[in-house]
Structure formats: structure tokens, C-alpha cells
Amino acid sequence: MATMKDLRGKVAVVTGGAGGIGRAMGRRFGQEGMKVVLADVLVESLEQATRALADEGVEAVGVVTDVTDYSSVESLAKEAVSRFGAVDVVCNNAGTGAVSEGYMWEHDLADWRWGIDVNVLGVIHGIKAFVPVLLEQGEGHVVNTCSGNGGFAPIARGAMGGPATAVYPMTKAAVLCLTESLYTHLEMTGTRVRAHVLFPGGFLNTGIWESWRHRPQQYAATQERHTPDQTLERVVARFESAGAHVEFTPLETVADQVVEGIRADSFWMMGPPAASDQVVSKKAASILARGEPDYLVDVLGTHAGTASETEGGKR
Numbered sequence: 001m002a003t004m005k006d007l008r009g010k011v012a013v014v015t016g017g018a019g020g021i022g023r024a025m026g027r028r029f030g031q032e033g034m035k036v037v038l039a040d041v042l043v044e045s046l047e048q049a050t051r052a053l054a055d056e057g058v059e060a061v062g063v064v065t066d067v068t069d070y071s072s073v074e075s076l077a078k079e080a081v082s083r084f085g086a087v088d089v090v091c092n093n094a095g096t097g098a099v100s101e102g103y104m105w106e107h108d109l110a111d112w113r114w115g116i117d118v119n120v121l122g123v124i125h126g127i128k129a130f131v132p133v134l135l136e137q138g139e140g141h142v143v144n145t146c147s148g149n150g151g152f153a154p155i156a157r158g159a160m161g162g163p164a165t166a167v168y169p170m171t172k173a174a175v176l177c178l179t180e181s182l183y184t185h186l187e188m189t190g191t192r193v194r195a196h197v198l199f200p201g202g203f204l205n206t207g208i209w210e211s212w213r214h215r216p217q218q219y220a221a222t223q224e225r226h227t228p229d230q231t232l233e234r235v236v237a238r239f240e241s242a243g244a245h246v247e248f249t250p251l252e253t254v255a256d257q258v259v260e261g262i263r264a265d266s267f268w269m270m271g272p273p274a275a276s277d278q279v280v281s282k283k284a285a286s287i288l289a290r291g292e293p294d295y296l297v298d299v300l301g302t303h304a305g306t307a308s309e310t311e312g313g314k315r
Contacts, residue, residue, distance in 0.1 A: 030058030
């Protein structure tokens with residue numbers, strides 16, 4: 001069992017650390033007296049986030065990192081050890097959101113490649129670069145950011161009314177499987193290095209809703225787009241037009257989950273029971289009964305039914 005109760009003086013590395021959940025985790029780690037390494041591909045945002053930590057008295061460094069490139073992640077690990085002498089917590093948090101449109105057979109192959117390279121290979125690269133460091137030290141924690149959208153079951157109808165992207169939930173299902181496998185492999189070695197999967201619950205105000213704004217040229221779209229790019233403002237507007245109140249989960253709450261999960265050595269880093277838990281129960285019942293996947297819901301949490309011919313749906 002891991003015994004990292006006191007985090008003061010420990011070192012945390014957070015990918016996707018320039019904003020959203022990653023930045024919140026970095027700040028929370030700093031409040032615990034940890035030294036923080038923020039990694040991100042967004043240079044200006046990374047500088048701002050690192051400077052903000054320093055202004056709060058946190059010993060922090062920002063390292064420009066492209067998680068799709070293993071050599072870049074490997075350099076991140078070397079920089080962290082060189083700067084602070086150790087790494088105790090690694091958060092594979094960098095991610096990209098939904099940019100594809102239409103049905104999954106209509107998705108741009110570039111969308112698939114981008115999602116897989118960031119959300120799946122990014123985690124694999126983090127595991128390969130950092131776990132040997134943690135094993136050599138004899139203890140540590142790896143936290144992989146997942147999502148109920150894919151980790152539990154894919155959302156069937158998206159925020160704009162048509163079929164939801166298949167890219168994002170597929171990658172998050174892979175993250176859960178990777179973390180379960182990592183947990184088992186670490187257990188087999190008898191190490192005190194631990195694996196955790198983070199499920200940030202609720203509706204989050206992060207840049208992942210508008211990932212298209214930072215799409216790298218190497219993953220440029222190869223198909224003409226037929227619907228407007230998604231924005232958080234349009235998503236919230238659709239919720240409200242459907243009579244659903246949008247209440248954002250504070251990112252600080254998610255960061256608290258991580259710190260509490262490390263101290264408690266919890267594999268599942270999740271909030272209190274929520275409506276989404278019903279999807280897990282219904283999915284298990286469907287599997288055991290060899291039934292239909294009647295647990296699939298739309299982004300509003302209602303049964304998906306037949307996709308409407310609206311934006312993102314049939315064209």
C-alpha cells in the first residue's frame with residue numbers, strides 16, 4: 001500500500017497543466033506544499049499558469065510538452081528529475097475534445113488520429129516515461145484523467161442535437177482500460193507505485209469544449225465542415241432551451257478529489273454518487289442479461305432514442 005499522506009515537499013507533474021483541470025490540480029498541489037511541474041503545448045497559457053503559481057509562493061516550473069511525441073514527454077520526465085530530484089505524482093491529464101461531426105462513419109480520419117494521439121498515446125507516453133522513474137524511487141502515484149463519457153458508456157446524442165462524436169468516448173474508454181491494466185501490472189511487481197483513474201464529475205467549464213481553437217496543423221481537417229464549430233456558449237444555450245439548468249462543477253472540487261484520492265490510495269477518483277452512476281448499473285444489468293444497450297443516453301442525460309435531423313445529425 002502507498003503511504004503518501006504528507007505531500008509537502010513532494011513533486012507533481014501535470015500534463016495539460018496550462019488550463020482547466022490541469023491548472024486547478026497544479027494549484028491544489030502547490031497549496032499542499034508540493035513542487036509543481038506544469039506541462040502543456042500552449043506556450044503563452046503555460047507561462048501564465050506557471051507565473052500564477054509562483055506568485056502564490058509555489059515552487060513551479062513550466063515545460064512545453066507535446067504529449068503526442070514520446071521524445072517530448074521523455075524530455076519532460078528528465079527535466080522534472082533534473083530540476084527537483086524526483087517525481088512523486090504524475091497526472092496524465094492532457095486531452096482534446098470533440099471536433100468531429102455527423103455519424104461516426106462520416107468522421108474525418110484526422111479527427112480520429114488527433115483524438116487517439118492526444119488522449120490515448122499521450123497517456124501511454126506518460127506511463128512509459130514516468131513509471132520507470134517512480135519504480136526506481138520505490139513509490140509514487142499515476143493519475144490518468146478519464147470521463148464518464150466513454151469510461152462509463154458513450155454519450156449517444158451530442159450537445160448540438162445530433163449524434164455525439166465517437167472519437168472522444170472511445171479514447172476515454174481506452175484510458176480506463178489502460179489504467180486498469182497499469183494497476184494490475186504494478187500490483188504484480190509488489191511496488192508501492194499506485195495507479196488511479198480520475199472521473200471529473202458534472203459539467204466542467206474548460207477549454208476542452210472548444211479544442212478546435214488549438215488544433216495542430218499536423219492534424220488539420222481533411223474534410224469540409226458542414227456544421228458550425230462547437231462553443232461552450234452554444235452548448236449552454238441548448239441546455240437552457242431544453243429546460244436544463246447548467247451548473248458547473250468547480251475545478252477546485254476536482255483537484256480536491258485528486259489530493260484526497262492520493263492520500264486514501266483510491267483507484268477510483270470520483271465524486272459522491274450521482275445520476276450518472278445509473279448508467280453504470282444499467283450497463284452491468286444489460287451485459288448480465290445479454291440485452292440491448294438501453295443505458296445509452298444523450299448529453300442531457302435522457303434516453304437517446306432516434307437522433308434528430310439537426311446540427312451534427314443527418315445532413
